[in-house]
Amino acid sequence: MRKKKALSRKLLVLTAGAAIVAPALSPVEGASAKGASFTDVSARYAEAVSYLTSKQITNGLTASRFGTDVSISRVDAAIQLATALGLDPQGAYKSAGFTDVPARGQWAVNALAEKGILSGKKPGTFASHEPITRNEMARLATLAYELKVDEAVTKTAFTDVSLKWAKYVATLVENGIVQGKTSSHFGSADPVKRGEWALLLYNLHKMSGKSFDLTIMHTNDTHAHIENAARKVTAIKEVRGAKPDALLLDAGDVFSGTLYFNEYLGQADLEFMNLVGYDAMTFGNHEFDLGTKPLADFIAKAKFPFVSSNVNFTSDENIKGYQINGISALPKDGTVYGGMIKEVNGEKVGIFGLTTAETKEISSPGKVAFDDYLEKSKETVAAFEKQGVNKIIALTHIGFQDGGGDNDRTLAKEVEGIDVIVGGHSHDQLKEPVLETTGKEPTVIVQANEYNKFLGTLDVNFDKHGKVIGQAGKLIEIDAKNADGTYVLKDDPEAANILAEKYKPAVDEKKKTIVGKSAVALNGERADVRTKETNLGNLITDSMLEKAKTINKNAVIALQNGGGIRASINEGDITLDEVLTVMPFGNSLAIMNITGAEIRAALEHSVKEAPGQSGGFLQVSGLTFTYDSSKPAGERVQTVEVKKPSGYEPLSDQESYVVATNTFTAKGGDGYSMFGKAYQEGRVSEPGFVDWEMFREYLQANPDVAPQAEQRITDVHQ
Template sequence: MKKKMLLLFLTTLILCTLPPANTSARTKEVSFTIIHTNDTHSHLEQMPRLITVINSIRAEHKNTLLLNAGDVFIGTLYFSQFKGLASIPFMNKLKYDAMTFGNHEFDLKSVTLADFIKRADFPFVSSNIDFSADQLLEPLFVRKITANPQPGKIYPAIIKKVDDELVGIFGLTTEETPLISQPNQDLIFEDALIMAKKTAAQLEHLGVNKIIALSHLGFEEDQKLAPIVKGIDIIVGGHSHTKLEEPTVIYNGKDPVLIVQTGENAAYVGELSVSFDENGMIKKWNGSLLDVQAKDSKGNYKYEEDAWAKKQLSEADQELVELLQETVGYSLIPLNGAREDVRREETNLGNLIADSILKKANEVVPTQIAFQNSGGIRASIPEGKVVMRDVMAALPFSNTLSIVDITGLQLKEILEHSVSQLNGNTGQFLQVSGIRFTFNPQLPTGKRVQSVRVNDGGHYELLNPSKIYTAAVNSYLAGGGEGYDIFKRKKVNENIIETPFLDYEMLADYLKEHSPVAPRTEGRIQEVFTNEEL
């Protein structure tokens, strides 16, 4: 019923200020340029030159739209300290036309996202999230497709007038957000394909025949969407961090659909120039990525730093200086947090983090095991003096410690999920403390874990499926993040102990107490190619 009511609102409550569609045949092409960013992940250090890049594109083209496909949140110390609000002045200065939500916009619940939205001087588009039961976000959601969007509000779609023509823009967010982020439970992430079809049809019904999907679904899903959703002309994508040097073209019947995406971390700005015929079909296009840090043959930066942005960044940096420069320890060796390693194998930094979690948990209650999802480890730590900047770069999400009782059988289930996808693209692979286990990657998913041994007073004992073990996890995993639904099951969830201890503070405290450190990989997680009995 809730979905039907939402669709009814989207279909019927259209602003009376919507301009009439221009249905007369045109004698000239309709052309404009889309400037796009995605998955910038709070990399504000790029902003001084990124602003120059965007301003240079605008100077070259008369008609432009500036769009963001989500995941402004999470990824650097700027987010850890300012919770997204440090990005707002830069985005407001750039005058974005619209942004959709990435999964990471929900990492710190609705309270942080609502504050971000209220401070924005631009609108947001979201067609497949039902905000109606969320007390903080529902007041910001306007159940209307409008040609007069207001800043700091969320719409299912908006209509922009470009070169005297109507251009529709609607937003899509991955349905996996409840699995990989921590949205409020009152939010409903609806089927993206169904809502894309319905929203595009509503825009066409309003006389709009140039439609942009602002998508945080990932490149693979965008490619599935393009040939089956009637009306979409362009997909400005995000989520998969795919660097598309030029548009990917997929045909929906005879109509080309262009898919663009810029990669990650504000390293590139996308530029897509398109020309439509009078029927709203794309006839010409030219798309590319502009390297924000590009240099000429002499090694000079191609784009100067914007003076205002440089000053703004300096002010943000000053607030971080004292915190970031605090020495927390010393490492005798490099600590490996490289994405391609932590997401598929044991690393020394993974071990150190898991050990710090286990130590802090034992100060609360006796605890045998600790897990750290590899997706939460975002940087390596160099050999030598370790400062808070290094720690917070490695653990930028500010997750808190949770403690839970699980059975041996549930522990094996958790480990099976950990090794179910070993392509390096997912963050569910666990770094561990207090256990040693082996797995055979050649076996079917769900049957890969071969042996599990749990530390019992210094001796590793074979897993007892019926025994109760106490495990320490971060709040992200405790909420079911990375697909660990087991922690959301009633019998598990009802006994979770939540604490205020932050992950980066636990690691910093551990380094202060144990430095100098020189953690090694020690066979906590081993690949085997023979079957063993549990």
């Protein structure tokens, strides 16, 4: 069968507590059939209408009326047929040259005409609003679904079917797709009713092979945030209640980020992962932060397998015994495979894993090697296909469009055969799946943000060849609240008991740990960190810059949004609890490669509301700047100097600088569009170190600090 470009057709996504419909394509006609009870659909048409409406091929004319006995126009028939075939409404199709096709149907008519499936009534005229006849229906269906035609047929048993239409009518009748109105009368020139058309498309769908629906739940970058584990367990159970065969996958970075990891080294997270029954996990860079011994212990006790096609543990004494090269159709718990085959409802689904090669520079993997992710992906996809697997999931920890050299967008474009990418590393909150259509077949990309804030859900519809022909996804907010402040998701009793009795007491005690000492009070007052330089802002940005330099020696500047500093710290001992109160969001480190002009624009944005408060006001390290708050916004910055080894030098608009910040700001948060642009262009890498951990490390390395305001930021108007 000819390859058809897939349509991002939205499917029903069942989420915690309720069934919701993802945003659909603009309706072809009338009101949506979602949840409707049509009064004019008899038993004869019920299955066909249900199929068309559930797949968003068409809707009802109204909420209660499908229009079974209403004639379908040629343009509406074209739209429904093109949608059923999975053609892309956003595709670039050659104009068929018809002047009477309404805008809503131009894509469908052009696409079908380009494929030689339909033609106009005469040059330049499609006759969009005329009813389609049964003869025309026969020809359209035969060509669209590439049914085998006996060219020798010149007549049929129907006296009203001429030579022109005989072979098409005969093909449909012989395949049991349509019948005549009587044994001798086909009704060749009769208009086709919407009910008849629904039956036609439904019968063609059944004849051409059953489609396959797959549901995936996914998490990534949870970073030991298990405070809400009991609500997450509830969310997973509710999705499974609606979709019992749903897969549950994790894209890495379970390790590092909260005191639960510091205390339990991933074992607390693992108990909850085992409890809910993950199907597979791949490794994030932070899984290697403490070498490979804690990771080996994690793997050994896991009640699920791991997939990793580009991570080679051969030279690692701790993990090499757990790794089996190649693909397994019977994967064992606590074992690492290049890929695995999971059978879902009789269909084989391939799953393989990838980890960013940046891990060598931003973590501590020791002798673990990281192979080229594109080469290994191509090899693994080919191995799956050799075993007859045509539905393939890449479980990745390389970032959505991370600038570190490997990312999901590039993977989807460069490697043919991957149907779904479940990603991590960049902490992106993809509220809806991203459809990459560069290759012969589309690839769906999803990612569920960070810190167990969301459970990702994805429904994918495959045709019989394993091509994605429909998809819909949603993020379930684990900590969503009702109007009265109660959580929407209730705690799972078993999980809540495990957390409260087994893990939380030790963490609460650890918060009392002293991590440093300050000879002065550290000013993190809201009114100050959002309007001027403070000594706490200086200390935090200094810690950020020092960490960035260990990753990229060319880092010279650090920027911290004032809105990310939430409290002051008194003079004297500094506890972990105080550090976590100052930095409660767990923002991650990002390293940007940006121009001096972009830095200058960012500083202008930082002070645009001065002397008023702004959460986007930047605390800085590695530079000083002056501004005049009396001047118009956008014209306030007067001087900017960057600290180099030889001393401070004027900022050059043309020069590129390596700048550290947090991922929230780097992705354009607080209105920093210049940073967002750099992120979109792949000029931002995300090593992922958490802000409070970097600050704690800095305090531990400098146990008696006394930071001062140093005129890094000066308003010359005051």
